[in-house]
Structure formats: C-alpha cells, structure tokens
Amino acid sequence: MYLFIISSFTLLPITYFLVYGFRDRAFRLLLQSDEIKNLVQANDGLSKELKDLILLEKDALREEEEKVKKIDFNSPLSKSILKLQEIRSRNHDSEIAYQITEIIKILASNDLFKVDLEDKAVDDQENLKRNTPSPKFGILIDNSSNVFKDNDATNYIRNNTDSIDFDTIKLTLISSGHPVVYIGFQLFQKYNLISTLKIETDLLKDFFLEVESQYDPTVPYHNCAHAADVCQFMNLLIQNSDIDFPYEDITSMLIAALWHDMKHPGFNNNFLIQTSHDLAIQYNDISVLENMHSFLGFSILQNQKYNILKNLSKETNKSIRDQIISMVLATDMSFHFELIGKFKNKIASETSFDIGKLSDKKLLMEMMMKAADISNASRPFEVAMGWTFQIMEEFFRQGEEENARNLPISTFMNRNGTDISKSQVSFIDFVVTPMFDAISPIYSNSLKPAYENLKRNRTLWSEARNLPPNNLLPLSLTKYTFDSKFRKKSYVVTKAERDVVTDEDQ
C-alpha cells in the first residue's frame, strides 16, 4: 500500500515531466526551427542583395573604367581621377569609397560644365525676386535671359566697345535690358580689372546687376541704358587721352559712370526743390539727385556680397571713394560753366596743370565724367536722335507735372511749345562743344570723330528747324522704346512726317 502510495507520488512528477516537459521542449524546438528558418530566409535575401551589390559595383567600376579610358591619359583630369582611384583602393570606409566613386563619376562624365538645373532653378528664383519686373516705359528688362551666354549682345559689344558709333539703346534691346552688365563686364575685362581687383566674376556680375536694378526702367532717359552709355563713352575718353591712367583711376571712372544716375526719378533738382520733395529736404536742396546717386552707390559696396573693392587697401578704397564722389557730384549741371571755366584756366597756362597733382587729376576726371554724361550729341545722328527723343519725353513729362501743379513750365519742357531741333542746336553750341573744346588739349587729335558728328548733327538739326515741332516726334516715344526689333533709322526727322521710313519698309 505504502509502496503503491509512494510509487504513485513518485510517478506523478515523472509523468508530468514526461508529458509536459517533452511538450515544452518540442515547442521550444519548433520555435527555434522557425527562427532558424527566418534567419535562413533573411540570410538568403542578404546574400542576394550582397551579390547584386557586388555586380552593380563591378558594373559601375567597368563603366567608370570605360569613361576614364576616353580621357586623355596625360590630361590633368585623368591624373586627378587616377589619384582618386588610388585613394579609394587604400580606403576601407565604404561611405568614403562611395563618395569618391560619385566624384569620379562626375569628373568622368561629359557634363562637367553643365549647370545642375535643379540648383539653377533656385538661383533663378532668387534673381527674379531681386529684379522684380516693373511696368516698362523706357527699358524692357527680361529677367529670364542668361546675360553671359554668347548672343547678339555679346557679339555687338565685342565688335563695337571702342567705337563712337556705339548704340546703347540697341544694346539695351538686344540684351533684354541688361546694358550695364554687358558694358561693365566688357570694360572690366578690357582693363584687366577682374584680376587686378582680385574679384570673382560672380561677385562682379552681382554688383552690376544690383547697380542696374536700381535704375528705374520706366524713366525715359535717366535709366540703365544712359548709365551704360556714359560708361562706354568714358571708355573712349580713357583710352584716347594722352594720359596713362593707373588702374585705380580707371576703376573710379567706370564705377562713377555706371552708378552716376541711380534711382533717378525722371525729374530734375529744380523740380524736387520747388515741390519740397523728400529728397530735397534730405539733401538740403544741394545737388539733391547727385548726392542721392553717390549715397546709393556706396551703400551697394557696403554689402560685402557686392563689394568689388573688398580686396583693395584702405588707402586705395579711400582715394577711389573720394574720386567717385567728386565725379558724381560734378554731373550737377548747375556747376557746368563754373567747372569748365576752372579747368580752362588751369589748362591755359601749361605750367599750372599737373596730372601728378591729386587736385588737378580730380578736376580732369570730373571734366571727363561730365563730357561723357552729355556726349549723346557727339554720336552719329541716328544714335543721337534716339537719345534726343528719350530726354525730350522725360522733359515733357516734367513739364506736364509742373503744369498740373501750377508751377511755371521749365524751358524746353513744354510738350506743345518746344522746338526740339532748336533746343538741340543750342545744346550743341553752348553746352557740348565748349565742354569738348575744354578737354581737347589732352586729346591730341582723337576727339576728331566726336567733332565731326557734332558738326553734322548741328547741320541736320538746323535743317529740321523749319518743321513744326510735332513733326519731329511723328510717332509715340512709347512705341519707339518698346520696339523689340530696334530699327536704326526709325524716323527721318529732316523730312516731313509722310516721309518717315523704317528699315523694314524699305
């Protein structure tokens, strides 16, 4: 009985163990086999991926080899690639090896200089934001254009930079409204200023674009086309003079020309003073616009991303600033006769004018700036006429504004009572010719083409005198400035309106 009882008590856990212990183990084994199965499956996947990767890498390397083969073995590019391959073979970090492979891929491709369109889209977006298009009257600006690719504008500039026949209105139209960028770039290259000033071309381009964007394209005459035109004429005065100007002076003269009329509102100082305009208040009625232009220009340079003088010494910066300010302020026409008189007196006695003396050189540079600023009448008649229409339109708008405000209409600004040809003859006789006469002693014979044009233009305007004034502006100026197919002989002003011909009509 006891034995039975003991046996029963002993057998129970054994049975329990036999029944449940084996079951647990079986379960565990089953689970383990599932895990193993999963692991085997995962391992299969991994090995397959690994195989694919090795194949891909082999393919990529083969492709890479094929491309590298095509590159001249002695070229710096192939040498760089070989060096990179060598570094990759020594490096066991897969991330670094991957990056090196990517670099080799770019270097070995044919698209080394192709712009990444996605990146460019972002850049263009920013450019568009900066050059917000405004309603155009004077200058039509196309922000989508690539200002540096080879096109009609670059060809025109290349062939005409040093010609007195240069037509900046034409350049403005064929460059989609970027004459400052084109002229500026060409002249900075011509005078080797990019390397001398140690600046990046992108910074220079941004500087020109910034200057250009601060001209109001709706102003008929004092817009970026006028700025570029004055700069081109300044170039003629620099290269044709008997003086060998150092790079600092050339830099000052080109910059002064490019920004000398920034943000011009299309109304003159007298109007701003008479109407107590904010600018007149700000600058105490003294050379109101000119002070503003100069202030705006130097404000651009304050921003390091536009500062093309950032690598010059403090002293050079100081002297360039001093020269630019004096040149820009000299464009105030109220000092015109005084300045001419001062310069003529200096030059009259040979011993008194000394280009080595800072004050004398500054005076000469002011004169050059002024001559460039009023140089339109010394261009071929077809070009000069275009500018005349632009300035007259700006004058007439001021006249209308004066009339609307019950102010006396300024001379030459009455749209209905101004004899344009007569005003041009007077301007040539009393303003432009005396200015050229004054600077001629430092130009030997090189002002001859300018004098010839002045003479011819004077004759042509005199012949046009007999016409009623309105016949001189037979078509609207708006049409003239908007005409995308710029026609050089758009209007023949020496004949009556019925004889108006265009190149296309012929």
Ligand SMILES: [Zn+2]
């Ligand atoms: Zn000007």
